[in-house]
């Protein structure tokens with residue numbers, strides 16, 4: 001849990017730097033409200049759903065995309081291209097498992113306690129609380145972006 005706090009703090013620090021130097025608004029009566037983070041920060045985006053594994057509906061794929069934005073994008077990147085904290089999911093090379101739908105489900109469920117090439121473990125079950133359905137959905141979405149090209 002301490003690790004989670006660590007990267008949340010890091011992300012917040014980056015957002016805070018981004019917002020630096022905002023000009024003070026001259027309001028009537030000195031009641032100017034500062035712009036909220038929601039107005040200034042661009043919401044995270046993620047690649048569109050690609051070709052899903054057999055038997056997975058489009059709706060489930062879209063749910064998986066939402067879950068990816070919640071629990072994966074900060075380490076694997078907006079388009080699955082990877083960051084300093086997690087490997088690319090779209091380069092067709094696999095450090096864990098072999099890239100099959102079943103293996104992606106397994107990695108997502110179990111996390112990666114001792115990464116081969118990255119500094120911080122991947123937590124199990126997304127944010128730690130994903131149900132089996134949510135794990136299947138986010139793994140299906142991940143499979144769809146992994147096989148997009």
Ligand code: HEC
Nearest residue numbers: 071072075086087093094095096112115116117118122126
């Ligand atoms: C704290 C950062 C972090 C988060 C959050 C995270 N991962 Fe990971 N992920 C990693 C690391 C680290 C590895 C293992 C890399 C290694 O072995 O060096 C990994 C490996 C993987 C792999 C295997 C990739 C490969 O190249 O073998 C998949 C698939 C994966 N993650 C999917 C997900 C999904 C889906 C989510 C969201 C539910 C997620 N990850 C959330 C850091 C993260």
